[in-house]
Amino acid sequence: MKLSLAPRRVVPAAVLSVIAASALLLTGCTGVSAPAASDVSASPAAAECTDYPSGADSEGVTVAGSFGEAITAEFSTPLAGTALQRTIVTEGDGELTKSGDLVELRITVFKGSTGESVISEKTSFPLGDAQLMPAFVAGIECMPIGSRVVTAVPAADLYGDQGNPSLGIEPGESAVIVSDVLGVEQPIVPAAWTQNPPTVAFNGEEAPVLTLPAGDPSPDLKLAVITPGDGATVASGDTVTLNYQGTNWNTGEIFDQSYGKQPLVIATNQVVKGFGAALVGQKVGSQLVVTMPPALGYGEAGSGHELAGQTLVFVIEIIGVE
Structure with missing residues (x-):
């Protein structure tokens, strides 16, 4: 597991970026x-x-x-x-x-x-x-x-x-x-996931239920806003409080989630690129689902991470932003 920037809980490696997302380079760790x-x-x-x-x-x-x-x-x-x-x-x-x-x-x-x-x-x-x-x-x-x-x-x-x-x-x-x-x-902007998006059933504090569409995953970064929020807008570099669930499109299995634990607190530039790009421009209160190709997740197959070469799907609920 990578070291985390998040000060309030240990962040699972499934959403962390590489060294820029580790606590090794922070002023807060050294004074x-x-x-x-x-x-x-x-x-x-x-x-x-x-x-x-x-x-x-x-x-x-x-x-x-x-x-x-x-x-x-x-x-x-x-x-x-x-x-x-x-x-x-x-x-x-x-x-x-x-x-x-x-x-x-x-x-x-x-x-x-x-x-x-x-x-x-x-x-x-x-x-x-x-x-x-x-x-x-x-x-x-x-x-x-x-x-x-x-x-x-x-x-x-x-x-x-x-x-x-x-x-x-x-x-x-x-x-x-x-x-x-x-x-x-250059900033990464997700495409609107308008054709054949998945369905997501939210269950309050319980884990949501994601149903993926049939067929092969998209090679592009795509985002569907399930419920738009009406709070503050997330900017690049902001620290966001959120709940998330990560699913491997290739296997259909949930590999990580915050539900049943504590919300994740992390900055948009401290996560894998596709995850961060999905947050920027969204408002607090929004419920999202985003699919990302391997290049915007953990790289192509053979790059060393257990999720390398996999298309990832994240369900995200934005709770707050600093």
């Missing part, structure tokens, strides 16, 4: 706050761009490997680190990233004590999300697409005296983070 206003340029054009200085620690890192692929890094260990430093190794020629973008990147994290790699994968970070640690924001904020950025992070700006056992980072340890800025994800 590290966002950069102070004095750290931000006073220029109106750069109001959302933090001035991260370069220095000996970040400049002393040598990175080898193709852009966007697995890499290695060499630097003097142990990396003591006295302040967060950022060095742009390669400056891309694409558009600058900005607040509100869902930035696609390849991120690699190296332990400052030994140089060992503890994270290496492609993921997406919501730029402008106050929960994302400044140590990770530094690699993608106001960066041209195509850039490779090295960030040297002292322990105080990472996991501090607590460390992070899940990553093998000991208390008081620094880190080197290499970010390859690959692009910006």
Whole structure:
């Protein structure tokens, strides 16, 4: 089971995204706050761009490997680190990233004590999300697409005296983070599920009963609003309280649900893409059913997850939004 961002219950892996949806990168887990206003340029054009200085620690890192692929890094260990430093190794020629973008990147994290790699994968970070640690924001904020950025992070700006056992980072340890800025994800908008949608019988606190239509699943992301709500509208990045039930179209079996437990509390950018896209633009009180192809769930067959290659159907009731 993946670690969860949701502060009020352990979120089943069935709706979680990958590393961007784990608690590993959150300010709330470390007590590290966002950069102070004095750290931000006073220029109106750069109001959302933090001035991260370069220095000996970040400049002393040598990175080898193709852009966007697995890499290695060499630097003097142990990396003591006295302040967060950022060095742009390669400056891309694409558009600058900005607040509100869902930035696609390849991120690699190296332990400052030994140089060992503890994270290496492609993921997406919501730029402008106050929960994302400044140590990770530094690699993608106001960066041209195509850039490779090295960030040297002292322990105080990472996991501090607590460390992070899940990553093998000991208390008081620094880190080197290499970010390859690959692009910006475009918003995903579900198509209306108007032809041959499933039927859903809601039963109050009990689990709903979903009846799937005959035939093969759609290759597209489709959404049917069973009952429209009249509350606040969910925006991208909002934290939503909801009940859900997940069914595997291929087997017809329920693989996960919140009914009989507690409602799920999670942000729209902390779940698999199809699930998050279904929430955005809907109102509190809405009852939905959404079908998503493997690419918007857990990937194509062979990607490692038990639900990989499967078309998923979620029944969702939106209870509240923050």
